[in-house]
Amino acid sequence: MKLLTLNFLTCARKTCKSAPSSFPLHPREAELEVVQADVNLAFLKNILPRLMWGELRTITGELGLPTLPDTAPERSALFTAAAAVSETTTPGVDPEAIDAPEHPAPVEEPEETPTQTAIDLHRILLETCIKEGKLVCGNCGHEYAVKEGVANFLLPGHLV
Amino acid sequence: MSRPEDTLPPDLFYNDTESRKYTTSSRIQKIQSDMTHRALALLQLRSPSLILDVGCGSGLSGEILSNDAEEGTPGGPHVWIGFDISASMLGVALEKEVEGDLFLADAGQGVPFRPGTFDAAISISAVQWLCNAETSEESPAGRLSRFFNGLYASLRRGGRAVCQFYPKNDLQKKMVSSAAVKAGFGAGLLEDDMGTKNAKTYLVLTVGGGEMDGDITGVVRGMDGVDVHDDRRRIKNRKGEDKKGSKAWIMRKKEQMESKGKVVKTNSKYTGRKRRIAF
Numbered sequence A: 001m002k003l004l005t006l007n008f009l010t011c012a013r014k015t016c017k018s019a020p021s022s023f024p025l026h027p028r029e030a031e032l033e034v035v036q037a038d039v040n041l042a043f044l045k046n047i048l049p050r051l052m053w054g055e056l057r058t059i060t061g062e063l064g065l066p067t068l069p070d071t072a073p074e075r076s077a078l079f080t081a082a083a084a085v086s087e088t089t090t091p092g093v094d095p096e097a098i099d100a101p102e103h104p105a106p107v108e109e110p111e112e113t114p115t116q117t118a119i120d121l122h123r124i125l126l127e128t129c130i131k132e133g134k135l136v137c138g139n140c141g142h143e144y145a146v147k148e149g150v151a152n153f154l155l156p157g158h159l160v
Numbered sequence B: 001m002s003r004p005e006d007t008l009p010p011d012l013f014y015n016d017t018e019s020r021k022y023t024t025s026s027r028i029q030k031i032q033s034d035m036t037h038r039a040l041a042l043l044q045l046r047s048p049s050l051i052l053d054v055g056c057g058s059g060l061s062g063e064i065l066s067n068d069a070e071e072g073t074p075g076g077p078h079v080w081i082g083f084d085i086s087a088s089m090l091g092v093a094l095e096k097e098v099e100g101d102l103f104l105a106d107a108g109q110g111v112p113f114r115p116g117t118f119d120a121a122i123s124i125s126a127v128q129w130l131c132n133a134e135t136s137e138e139s140p141a142g143r144l145s146r147f148f149n150g151l152y153a154s155l156r157r158g159g160r161a162v163c164q165f166y167p168k169n170d171l172q173k174k175m176v177s178s179a180a181v182k183a184g185f186g187a188g189l190l191e192d193d194m195g196t197k198n199a200k201t202y203l204v205l206t207v208g209g210g211e212m213d214g215d216i217t218g219v220v221r222g223m224d225g226v227d228v229h230d231d232r233r234r235i236k237n238r239k240g241e242d243k244k245g246s247k248a249w250i251m252r253k254k255e256q257m258e259s260k261g262k263v264v265k266t267n268s269k270y271t272g273r274k275r276r277i278a279f
């Protein structure tokens, strides 16, 4: 299971729905695996505002991964736009304003290169996977087993 | 033709042998691919999105989401998360090394994600299975309601879902779409090749708010062979208006009774059978 998924998955029990501690699920005895994937910059830009950064930090901490920065990166820190934009941006011009037009064209976006920040984020969210172990609900303590990267969220009838 | 749904629960029907047979059939590959493309056309995604695939099976539907626009996936490549009730199907997906993230879960138990997780969701040829409850404690209506309530909450405002499914009959079609409407979705049914043995039913669902056009009639109107059933007008009446004793009021009461489980199967052949969980 990718850490991306873990940043959205909650305990499946109905009684845990409204309990804040049912998210995030906490990995235990986790064996990690890195599965390579192509960097998808447009996806990273899309998902960034939806991440719960504090919880991502908690999880990476629990997994013994390098500590993440206190706050999520800015969207503008994920890419350098086109060759035309040099390292030093023109003073007084907000790079966000250039890079995020109000009505983005459907396809033809200017060539953008992912920064190291984007590549690191990609590595954490989309390439770092829990291969074996379990995920534990902080509210009810239920343990979801993970085998071959697949978590078992089937609840026994009495827990549904 | 017999319906597999009427023979066994899904996790037993899709065992190792059947899962392999299903996935390697070039006829099935083609049909699932065509239907996934149809669903994608209805989702109208413009950029790489986070998509849920409900009943993803061995990944025949999901793997198309990972393609880019040039390969025929609008807005792609998308990132997807899929779940399925059959460990064997997921096993085949693992062997194929699909790019989506997979987990084992029963849609009839809900959708375990925090609110507003997904830009969109698809479900290809799976939802009809929810109409067969496997134990006496569960009713199809209850399972459908848990599924659609969970799906609704897991989508972003302005998000969409497309569920292609094989309704057994009109009653089942209605039971499924009304469960979606009750969960809060704007819903429309799109039927391809209506009246033929290749008929395909797509339930197109929208979540109000956000920048996307939340009006379902706008989504499917004007497409070939589209039959729009907008259930929302009737639902709106629900909120009050109807005079007690009027025909509309009686109809509403009747529907409420129906939704309270009049279609509940009291028992089934599979009651008490051990479920296979271990991989």
Ligand SMILES: C[S@@+](CC[C@H](N)C(=O)[O-])C[C@H]1O[C@@H](n2cnc3c(N)ncnc32)[C@H](O)[C@@H]1O
Pocket (backbone or CB within 6 Å): B010, B011, B014, B032, B054, B055, B056, B057, B058, B059, B060, B061, B083, B084, B085, B086, B089, B105, B106, B107, B108, B123, B124, B125, B126, B129, B130
């Ligand atoms: C015909 S297959 C379709 C698989 C895949 N979507 C495709 O297009 O190839 C139907 C799938 O729905 C799954 N399914 C049935 N009931 C389910 C449930 N309650 N929860 C999750 N998946 C379910 C089955 O295990 C099976 O993999």
Ligand SMILES: [Zn+2]
Pocket (backbone or CB within 6 Å): A011, A012, A013, A016, A022, A137, A138, A139, A140, A141, A142
């Ligand atoms: Zn819990």
